[in-house]
Amino acid sequence: MRTWPTRTSVLVVGGGPVGLTLSLLLSEQGVGHLLVEAHPATSRHPKARGVSARSVEVFRRLGLEPDVRRAGLPPSHVFFYRGRDLVDPDFVRTGVVPDGPEPGGGRTPAPGLVCSQDALEEVLLRRARERAPGAVRFHARLLSFTEEPGEGVRAEVEDRDTGTVHTVHADHLVGCDGAASTVRNGAGIAMDGPTGLGHYLSIRFEAPLGEVVADRASASYFLTAPGRGGFLAVDNDRHWVYQYPYDPGRDDLAALLADPGALARLVREAAGLPGLDVTVRDTMTWRMDARLAEAYRRSRVLLAGDAAHVVPPTGGHGMNTGIGDADNLAWKLAAVLDGRAGDRLLDTYQDERRPVARQVVDLSLANSRARAGYRIDDELLLTAVYRSAAVRTGPGTPDRPPLDPSCEHGSAVAGGRLPHLVLPGTASTLDLVGPGFALLTPAPGTDWHRQAAAATAAGLPVTPHALPVDDGTWARFAGLPAAGALLVRPDGHLAWCAPRPPAEATGLLTVLRGLLH
Numbered sequence: 001m002r003t004w005p006t007r008t009s010v011l012v013v014g015g016g017p018v019g020l021t022l023s024l025l026l027s028e029q030g031v032g033h034l035l036v037e038a039h040p041a042t043s044r045h046p047k048a049r050g051v052s053a054r055s056v057e058v059f060r061r062l063g064l065e066p067d068v069r070r071a072g073l074p075p076s077h078v079f080f081y082r083g084r085d086l087v088d089p090d091f092v093r094t095g096v097v098p099d100g101p102e103p104g105g106g107r108t109p110a111p112g113l114v115c116s117q118d119a120l121e122e123v124l125l126r127r128a129r130e131r132a133p134g135a136v137r138f139h140a141r142l143l144s145f146t147e148e149p150g151e152g153v154r155a156e157v158e159d160r161d162t163g164t165v166h167t168v169h170a171d172h173l174v175g176c177d178g179a180a181s182t183v184r185n186g187a188g189i190a191m192d193g194p195t196g197l198g199h200y201l202s203i204r205f206e207a208p209l210g211e212v213v214a215d216r217a218s219a220s221y222f223l224t225a226p227g228r229g230g231f232l233a234v235d236n237d238r239h240w241v242y243q244y245p246y247d248p249g250r251d252d253l254a255a256l257l258a259d260p261g262a263l264a265r266l267v268r269e270a271a272g273l274p275g276l277d278v279t280v281r282d283t284m285t286w287r288m289d290a291r292l293a294e295a296y297r298r299s300r301v302l303l304a305g306d307a308a309h310v311v312p313p314t315g316g317h318g319m320n321t322g323i324g325d326a327d328n329l330a331w332k333l334a335a336v337l338d339g340r341a342g343d344r345l346l347d348t349y350q351d352e353r354r355p356v357a358r359q360v361v362d363l364s365l366a367n368s369r370a371r372a373g374y375r376i377d378d379e380l381l382l383t384a385v386y387r388s389a390a391v392r393t394g395p396g397t398p399d400r401p402p403l404d405p406s407c408e409h410g411s412a413v414a415g416g417r418l419p420h421l422v423l424p425g426t427a428s429t430l431d432l433v434g435p436g437f438a439l440l441t442p443a444p445g446t447d448w449h450r451q452a453a454a455a456t457a458a459g460l461p462v463t464p465h466a467l468p469v470d471d472g473t474w475a476r477f478a479g480l481p482a483a484g485a486l487l488v489r490p491d492g493h494l495a496w497c498a499p500r501p502p503a504e505a506t507g508l509l510t511v512l513r514g515l516l517h
Contacts, residue, residue, distance in 0.1 A: 002134075002137070002159070002161075004157070004159065004166040004168070005034060005168065006166075006167065006168065006169060007168070007169045007170070008032055008033055008034040008135075008168060008169075008170050008171075009031055009032045009033055009170065009171050009172070009333075009337050010026060010031060010032070010033040010034075010170060010171065010172050010173075010174060010333055010337075011033070011034050011035075011036070011153065011155055011168055011170035011172070011173045011174070012026075012033055012034070012035040012036070012174050012176055013035075013036055013037075013142045013173065013174070013175050013176060013177045013182065013183050014035075014037060014175065014176035014177035014178060014181075014305070014307070015035055015036070015037025015039070015042070015121075015125070015136065015138060015176075016037075016043070016117075016121065016176065016178065016305070017048070017117060017120055017121060017124060017305075017319050017322065017323060018176040018304050018305030018306075018319070018322035018323060018325065018326055019035055019037065019174075019176035019177075019304075019305070019326075020035070020121065020124035020125055020128050020136075021058065021124060021322075021323050021326040021327075022035075022174060022176060022304065022326035022329065022330055023035045023128040023131075023132060023135070023136060024062050024064075024124065024127060024128050024131060025058075025062070025326055025327060025330030025331075026132075026330050026333065026334070027128070027131035027132045028061075028062060028131075028330070028434070028435050029330055029331055029333075029334035029435055029490070030334065030435075031330070031333060031334045031337060032135075033132065033135055034135050034137065034168060034170070035128070035135060035136045035137065036137050036140040036141065036142060036157055037136075037137070037138045037139075037140065038139070038140070038141040038142075038160070038177075039138060039139070040138055040139040040160070041138060042118060042121035042122055042125055042138075043117055043118045043121055044118060044204075044282055045117075045118060045202060045204055045241075045282060045284045046116035046117055046118050046119075046204070046232060046234055046241050047116070047117040047118070047284075048117045048313070048316075048318060048319035049114050049115065049116050049117065049219065049232060049316075050112065050114055050219075050316030050319075050320070050376065050378075051068065051072070051112055051113050051114070051115050051120065051319075051320065052112045052316070052317070052320040052378055052379075052380070052381050053107075053108045053110060053111050053112040053378050053379050053381070053382055054108075054320065054323075054324060054379075054381040054382050054384075054417070055112070055319075055320045055323045055324070055381075056068065056108075056110035056111065056112055056113065057108060057109075057110045057430055057492070058323055058324075058326075058327050059110075060109070060110045060430070060431075061430070061431075061433060061434055061492070062127070064123065064124070064127060065110055067123045067127070068113070068115055068120060068123055069113060069115075071115050071119040071120060071122070071123050072113040072114050072115030072116075072119070072120075073113070073114040073115070073219055073233065073235070073236065075111075075113070076217070077114070077217045077218060077219055077233065077236050078095070078113065078114055078218075078219050079093050079094060079095055079217070079218040079219065080093070080094050080095075080218055080219065080220050080222065080376070081093050081213075081216055081218040081220065081221040081222065082094075082222045082223075082224055083221075083223065083224060084223065084224055084225045084228075084272070085223060085225065085228075085270065085271055085272025085273075086209065086212055086213060086221060086231065086270075086271045086272055086273065087212065087271070087272045087273065088272070091216055093216055093218060106420075107379060107382060107419075107420055108379070108382060108420050108428075108430075109420055109422075109427050109428035109430060109431075110430075111378070112378040112379075114219040114233075116234050117319065137159075139159070139160040139161050140157055140158065140159055140160060141157065141158045141160055142155060142156075142157055142177070142182050142183070143156040143157065143158050143165065144156045144186065145173060145183075145186055145301075147299055147300055147301070148169070151169070152169055152170055152171040152172065152300055153169070153170045153171075153172070153173040153300050153301065154167060154168075154169055155167070155168045155169075155170060155173065170300075171300065171337060172300050172301075172302065172333060172337075173300060173301045173302070174301075174302045174303070174304055174329070174333075175187075175301070175302070175303045175304070175307040176304050176305045176307060176322070176326075177307055178305070178306045178307060179289065179291075179306045179307070179310045181303065181306070181307035183301060183303065183307060184293060184303055184307050184308075186301075187298040187301045187303075188298065189293050189294060189295050189298055189303065190293070190294045191291045191292065191293050191294070191310070192291060192292055192293075192294060193289065193290045193291035193292055193310070193361065194289065194290050194291075194365075195287065195289040195291065196287055196288075196289070197287075197288040197289065197290060197312065197365075197368060198245060198287070198288035198368070199245065199246050199247070199248050199285070199286075199287055199288075200229070200243050200244065200245055200246065200285065200286050200287075200288070201243075201244045201246050201253065201256070201257075201283060201284075201285050202241055202242070202243055202244075202283065202284045202285070202286065203241065203242045203244065203263050203266065203267060203280060203282075203283050204234075204239075204240075204241050204280075204281045204282040204283070204284075205240055205241075205242065205263075205264070205267055205278050205279060205280045205281055206238050206239060206240070206278075206279045206281060207238065207240060207267070207271075207276050207277060207278045207279070208237075208238060208276075208277060209236075209237070209238070209240060209271070209276075210236060210237035210238065212271075212273065213233075213236060217233070217236045218233065218236075219232070219233055220232055220233070221233070223270060225270075227245060228244075228270050229242065229243040229244045229245045229270065230242075230243050231243070231270070231271070242266065242267050242270060244266055244270070253285065257283055260280050263280045263283065264278040264279075264280055267280075288312050288313070288368065289310045289312070290310065290311070290312050290361050290364065290365040290368075291309070291310040291361070292308070292309050292310075292354070292357055292358055292361055293307070293308045293309065293354075295350060296308050296349060296350035296353060296354055297346060297347065297349060297350050302329065302346070302349065304322060304325035304326055304329060305319075305321075305322030305325060305326075306318065306322065308322075308325065308353075308354075308357065309321060309322075309357035309360070309361060310361075311357075311360055311361050311364050312361075312364040312365055312367065312368045313364070314364050314365075314367035314368040315360075315363060315364040315367045315376065315377070316376055317360045317363070317364055317380065317381065318360075318364070320381055321356065321357055321360050321381070324353065324356065324381060324384070325349075325353050325357075327491045327492075328349055328352055328353050328491055329349050329353075330490075330491075331434075331435070331489065331490035331491055332345050332346055332348070332349055332390075333346070334490075335516055340459065340460060340516060341516035341517060342516065342517035343517075344389070344517040345390060345516055345517050347389075348386075348388040348389055348390040351386075351387070351388035351389070351390075352386035352387075352388045352390070355387075355402040356381075356384050356402045356403060358402075359401060359402050359403045360403070363380075363403075363405075377405060380403055380405055381403070382417055383403050383404045383405070383416075383417075384402055384403055384416070384417065384493075385400060385402060385403075385404070385413060385415045385416040386402075386415040386416075386493055387402075387415055388415075389515070389517065390489070390495065390515050390516075391414050391415040391493075391494075391495055391496075391515070392414060392487075392495060392496040392511060392514070392515060393414045393415065394414075397414065411475075411476060411477060411478060411479030412477065412478050412479055412480075412486055412494055412497050413479070413494065413497065414494050414495070414496060414497045415493060415494060416493065416494055417492055417493055417494075418430060418433060418440075418486065418488050418492050418493070418494055419477060421467075421469075421473075421477050423467060423468060423469070424468050429467070429477075430492060432463075432465050432488070433488055433490065433491075433492040434490040434491075434492070435490055436461045436462065436463060436490060437460075437461070437462045437463070437487060437488065437489060437490065437495070437512070438462070438463050438464075438465055438487075438488040439451075439452045439462050439463065439464045439465065439485055439486070439487055439488070439508075440465050440467055440478070440485060440486040440488060441464065441465070441466055441467065441484075441485045441486075442466070442467055442469055442470075442471065442474040442478075442482055443466055443482070444466035445466075446466075446483075446501070447501040448464065448485045448501050448508070449464045449466075450505070451501060451502070451505070451506075451507060451508035451509070452464040452508060454505060454506050454508065454509055455506075455508050455509040455512055458506070458509050460509060460512045460513070460516070462487075462508065462512070478497065479497065480497060480498070480499055481499055481500070483499065483500045483501065484497070484498055484499045484500060485498050485501070486498075487508075487511070487512075495515055496511060496515075
């Protein structure tokens with residue numbers, strides 16, 4: 001019988017990709033936490049599969065990139081097929097960025113990939129339990145919670161293995177518990193946006209399709225025949241998912257789900273292979289919505305992932321936007337909990353992430369209305385630029401959308417992701433990020449390094465890095481003169497692009513205190 005803690009710094013509700021990523025990031029920051037997930041095990045269904053370049057960069061920072069790549073499809077399969085069925089001789093096959101550069105394109109050391117959510121969750125869960133033994137509890141359900149003024153949150157959690165209910169006190173509660181979030185509903189946070197944009201039946205099945213698609217292997221197979229939906233490759237051999245769009249006003253879904261033979265016939269008809277040997281393993285129904293929470297924070301309660309935004313899958317950005325939420329939130333919780341930051345820093349989580357989600361929802365919704373022609377932009381989330389009190393901008397800073405699909409990934413910009421630059425002995429500048437603040441300069445032993453030492457001595461650690469680059473490379477990379485510096489947050493975004501050191505010896509410390517409230 002497992003014992004239960006009575007107190008934790010952060011209670012995370014939901015053990016999908018977002019909750020597990022948050023657990024890993026909190027461990028990286030040294031934050032004690034407890035994660036509870038109502039299901040007894042990780043997902044049985046592939047669900048989300050596209051892991052964007054920005055998400056892979058997060059996993060790279062956590063030391064997980066090789067494991068995630070091994071669990072995914074090989075890069076040679078990351079294409080998109082369009083045809084009437086799987087044997088259409090007139091099929092069209094395009095890459096992630098049609099007619100564009102190879103994935104990555106030199107903008108990232110960690111190009112995106114396709115990895116089914118069930119396989120990804122196993123990788124994340126294994127590492128999360130290694131990093132925080134006993135802190136990740138499946139088959140445990142949040143029943144209710146109340147806020148205790150000045151003290152945190154009091155939660156009632158049921159151990160579903162024993163039926164016992166335990167009281168857990170937490171400084172903060174984070175809901176990563178999906179579109180029907182118990183945490184969001186308990187906090188009284190409303191969602192806004194259209195629902196029922198489409199209804200789908202996902203059929204997970206086994207069939208010997210590897211040889212059939214050998215000359216057209218892809219990650220997704222979009223069927224152009226009306227009402228046919230499409231196939232998702234799990235391994236492009238025997239394991240597959242068929243997405244069937246059904247009409248709730250016309251189709252007798254209950255009868256269909258009760259008849260494995262009828263499900264198998266749907267698969268055969270869609271594949272164009274009447275003699276195909278099909279074994280149905282599992283089914284799941286889902287509804288396409290496009291919704292956004294009115295707030296990401298209500299006092300000590302915060303939302304992340306689908307609890308905060310429900311994104312149409314047309315574009316592959318939903319899970320990845322949630323992983324970005326976790327990356328933004330973890331270091332801020334750590335800074336508040338250990339006293340390095342004021343509580344107002346947590347307000348910048350909503351200020352930075354909600355505009356990104358708003359744009360992602362809108363882009364994905366537009367894709368859903370033009371399904372035949374939409375493209376997957378693996379690098380879209382690399383372009384996110386934050387505007388909040390946790391970013392120091394100068395006069396004349398140009399306005400731009402939170403995400404800019406036309407962004408050329410040029411020099412550094414305050415609020416943006418640190419650009420990727422290969423250095424001698426280092427695969428990428430991104431490998432210099434975290435778990436605290438980093439200060440990048442083009443030369444060692446400068447005034448900046450003394451400023452970093454003063455901030456560290458005052459309890460706000462900053463790690464200086466002198467980049468082995470000439471003035472021209474620095475100017476192109478940083479967009480700054482040789483006397484300038486880049487202050488990088490633990491999530492890899494730029495807190496400050498400073499053209500010169502402050503006149504005061506503690507100027508960097510003053511800036512940090514302002515950013516951290």
